[in-house]
Amino acid sequence: MEASSDALAEESTSNTRSPRSRWVLTQGAFDTLLACLDDNRDDAGRKYVEIRKNLIRFFEWRGCPFPEDHADETINRVARRASEGEEIRNPAGYVLGVGRLVLLEVYKEREKEHRALSELSHTTAARSYDFEEVEPRAECLKHCLEGQTADNRELILQYYHGEAAAKIENRKKLSERFKTPINTLRMRALRLRERLQVCVGDCLKTL
């Protein structure tokens, strides 16, 4: 069953950070949600983590300012529906449907803000972002790379280096060098990149 836009929209408030419902997630509702995801609780937990991660990505892709908050709001709404007895046959599709409703609310809120501050567009605000000093992060990255194997270091530094044509050529060579198909290599590089980003984030907290 797909989520109803009207039913869910009326639960939100006009919070500028995220459309929030007054309803609060309870342990019982969360357990019901997990039961909808899988009969096995461990597998259900893994699916929950994966769905939440995908929701955050979805809100990022759509250019939302607080992807994690929007993802949690979406999950709360789904959990509420589940606890109220709604049958959820396709959890991933259902969650994404609810997420789109939350997204609409985010867009509406943003429109209101823009109208209120008509002279300051969102684009301008985004462009005004000042990048952080790159050195500490680069040092942390070097530190994190030291914890990787030589092959992984070579992979990450070569895979993401170069201009378009050179990058393609680099990746072909890496594919031959590691005797790995391009698609597999791409997934390996991506996972490594994500791990390194987490490692760098942790490292920056210690500085």
Place this chain on the structure above:
Amino acid sequence: MSEPFDEGFITRYLLGDLPEQEQIEIEDRAFTDARVMQDVLAVEADLIDEYVQGRLKDRERRQFETRFLASAERRQKVEFARALAQVARESVLTETIRRPSAAIAPATLWTALLATFRSTGPAFRLSLAAASLVLVVGLTWLTVHTLRVRSELAQAQSEQQDLEGRLADERARSQKLADQLQGEQQQRERDQELIRELERPREEPANDRSQSAILSFALLPGVSRSGGSATTLTIPQSTRLVRFQIGIQPGDDYKSFRVNVLSSVGRQIWAQDNLSARSGRGGPLVLLSVPARLLSAGEYELALKGVTDDGRTEDVGYYYFKVRKN
């Protein structure tokens, strides 16, 4: 299984450049197909890198900034990409210096370096150029200096080897001279001993002068001790000197000869170097004079050795004889 999305299509989605229905199509697929999700994430990573390296067109850059700089989570991804680009650049530069013919093709390397310049600010470019100049000058100086030091080191080693060779030659020559001196001293002592033995008869009573003071004795090669046929030498009391005529083979052409006379218990009785071969009636022979008083009754072994031109010593023969005293 559905066909994967084209990378350009995904890029347009990520930049917010697709109609709503096509956006939904990608999202639906990404939520139900892990492979599509990975494709979108991979394209997203590349797109962030393109932005960081300044390769997006103006319109794309504006779209990117609207979408990607909107949330803290995504800004972290962009910040990470900046760090990754910097570390990758440093890595390539390091590899370039360390391995000019590294795995990356020259054209790729060149384009990578060009891209590095393009994606940096004027101040950084100027700094990089200055640093490169300093590096090139430094490396050139280092190379020249290293070559010069190596050349000097090789020359010094050669001179040292030459000196060591000359020193070894001098030592050998000095040792040879010392050996010769010692040999000559021993020879002189023996000569003086022999002279004293020869002079002694003059002091003897006249009635003893009738007997010869020198006893000549021929020793032939190949006479073995075990053979029981050892020559017996009877030495009168009046004999002062025993002259051995040691027979050798015609082919025994040595620079000199050395003799050791040993008693039956192996005690050295007499030794003499620098003896010469001479012709005798029965063939070539070596003459050896030994004071008679040193030869008491008993069995003896005489070892004759030849000294070659290069200083080596070779066995020529062993001679055995018995001494009786009258």
